[in-house]
Amino acid sequence: MTRVVIAGGGFAGLAAALFLARRGHVVTVVERDGAPPHGTAADDVDSWLHPGVPQARQSHALLGRARRVLVDEAPDVVASMLARGVREIPAVVGAGVLDEQMLLSRRLVAEAELRRIVAREHGIRFLDHDAVVGLLVSTAGIVPVVTGAVLKSGRRVDADLVVDAGGRRSALPEWFAQAGLCAPVEERQECGFFYLTRFYKVKPGCEIPLSKIPASVALDYATVFALGADNDTFSLTVTMSVNDPYRKALRDPNCFEAFLRAVAHSAPWIRVGTPISDISMMSRIENRRRRITTSDGPMVGGIVAIGDAALHTNPTLGRGISMGLMHAQHLAEVAHLAPDDPVGFVETFSAWTDDHLGVWYDTQVAADATSLDRLAAGILGERFEPTDTPASRFAAAAFLCASNDEVVGVAAARVAHLFAPPGKAFGDALVASRINEFLARGESLSRPPDVPNRKTFELLVTA
Ligand SMILES: Cc1cc2nc3c(=O)[nH]c(=O)nc-3n(C[C@H](O)[C@H](O)[C@H](O)COP(=O)(O)OP(=O)(O)OC[C@H]3O[C@@H](n4cnc5c(N)ncnc54)[C@H](O)[C@@H]3O)c2cc1C
Numbered sequence: 001m002t003r004v005v006i007a008g009g010g011f012a013g014l015a016a017a018l019f020l021a022r023r024g025h026v027v028t029v030v031e032r033d034g035a036p037p038h039g040t041a042a043d044d045v046d047s048w049l050h051p052g053v054p055q056a057r058q059s060h061a062l063l064g065r066a067r068r069v070l071v072d073e074a075p076d077v078v079a080s081m082l083a084r085g086v087r088e089i090p091a092v093v094g095a096g097v098l099d100e101q102m103l104l105s106r107r108l109v110a111e112a113e114l115r116r117i118v119a120r121e122h123g124i125r126f127l128d129h130d131a132v133v134g135l136l137v138s139t140a141g142i143v144p145v146v147t148g149a150v151l152k153s154g155r156r157v158d159a160d161l162v163v164d165a166g167g168r169r170s171a172l173p174e175w176f177a178q179a180g181l182c183a184p185v186e187e188r189q190e191c192g193f194f195y196l197t198r199f200y201k202v203k204p205g206c207e208i209p210l211s212k213i214p215a216s217v218a219l220d221y222a223t224v225f226a227l228g229a230d231n232d233t234f235s236l237t238v239t240m241s242v243n244d245p246y247r248k249a250l251r252d253p254n255c256f257e258a259f260l261r262a263v264a265h266s267a268p269w270i271r272v273g274t275p276i277s278d279i280s281m282m283s284r285i286e287n288r289r290r291r292i293t294t295s296d297g298p299m300v301g302g303i304v305a306i307g308d309a310a311l312h313t314n315p316t317l318g319r320g321i322s323m324g325l326m327h328a329q330h331l332a333e334v335a336h337l338a339p340d341d342p343v344g345f346v347e348t349f350s351a352w353t354d355d356h357l358g359v360w361y362d363t364q365v366a367a368d369a370t371s372l373d374r375l376a377a378g379i380l381g382e383r384f385e386p387t388d389t390p391a392s393r394f395a396a397a398a399f400l401c402a403s404n405d406e407v408v409g410v411a412a413a414r415v416a417h418l419f420a421p422p423g424k425a426f427g428d429a430l431v432a433s434r435i436n437e438f439l440a441r442g443e444s445l446s447r448p449p450d451v452p453n454r455k456t457f458e459l460l461v462t463a
Helices: 013-023 041-047 064-073 075-084 106-122 172-178 254-263 267-272 319-336 342-356 358-369 370-381 390-402 405-417 421-429 429-440 454-462
Strands: 003-006 026-031 087-093 095-103 124-128 130-139 145-152 156-157 161-164 186-192 193-202 217-218 222-228 235-239 274-275 280-283 286-291 303-305
Touching: 003 013, 003 145, 013 026, 013 064, 013 106, 013 124, 013 222, 013 319, 041 106, 064 075, 064 095, 064 319, 075 087, 087 405, 095 405, 106 124, 130 156, 130 161, 130 172, 145 161, 145 342, 193 254, 193 267, 193 358, 235 267, 235 370, 254 267, 254 454, 267 274, 286 358, 319 342, 342 358, 390 405, 390 429, 405 421, 405 429, 421 429
Parallel strands: 003 026, 003 161, 026 124, 161 303
Antiparallel strands: 087 095, 130 145, 145 156, 186 286, 193 235, 193 274, 193 280, 217 222, 222 235
């Protein structure tokens, strides 16, 4: 039995608490925000103040892998989400259909349901409206070891293992600095765009369009997302460059909707929806990874980070919750090893994180490397053409093939839903041969021209 303190009760922290408690560990969850209200799903969204999660009112979906972890660890959570109006749809990409499902929900509806189940679970203590502000550290050994957490309320909680699940705003570097520990090693990549999201309810008598993964279409100067959610709701999202001179115009509901009506991907959605929210903005989008192990070994024992606190990616591909739940599941599987060897535990946990989650971080960083250039060109009404390499041609062909070739479609779906990393799925001999045949036929790899083009977009948002 391991005594675990979890700093942060978002998706990763809540899931970790549940999975740990169901293996007999004793868990304290410290969460700076309060509990969701007792009421309807709409109340979860309208009345649950959750400022600790700045993206709470942005569009979210739980991809196949996130649902799979929940089904394997806590099927009651999925059942309870479905009873609350969360929708389950097949995990499909193009012509590829997996024997898996994904979940569509407003984030706060799904998270509130998870939280209610965690709060009822034996072996979990919740300390709400409090925060971890520092660490208790023993320096008796060669490597310092964290032995507990100091809370904002002044309380001290002893633990065999402290878990930072504080999300993208995790204060791990401050805790380390205060405790006199070396700073975690951090990589970050600014993505250079921001999100605008609005939620809608389907009008009576209308059908909600089919949600697809990928849920977006990329224009040169913006990306548009359409995604179903719980209880006949859906979200429409636009991402644009933080340098776009028209960025403020699009926050006006009339401009936002005029633009979405002009994009073929979102037009059928906007026709059937009545707005049920304001337009929420989220900026400062980045990819960030923090490590507390270097080539010399762990800087400290007795503490690990999971979910967004450890590594988070630009959410365009909706990977965050899946990664957080995979992390939580692994933590629960190995937590019994922490008390006897707190330093070795950090080392092996870090290695697992690099091996199993690092690939999703690395591929996102590579995909985003040219996104700033694409948007910069798009603002000028130009098209950015990435360098033509065999790898870029293969990737473009894989994307196009997936829409009507079942074998490639299944590989793409396994990647999109985080069941297999791209190198493994597309490196499969049959899949690769299908993509190479497509390339050999000399079919066009270029994207169709933007509709609306930049000029029309500018006219639309200034009209
Ligand atoms: C615009 C946008 C859209 C997204 N869309 C998707 C999507 O469609 N699908 C998907 O899978 N992912 C999506 N994500 C990513 C997803 O939101 C995150 O990956 C996920 O929430 C990470 O879970 P977490 O528990 O690590 O962090 P969070 O969910 O952010 O939770 C962190 C929690 O820690 C608490 N906290 C922080 N510090 C402390 C402290 N010191 N003490 C106590 N409590 C603390 C906070 O209050 C919060 O409750 C999106 C992200 C963004 C920005």
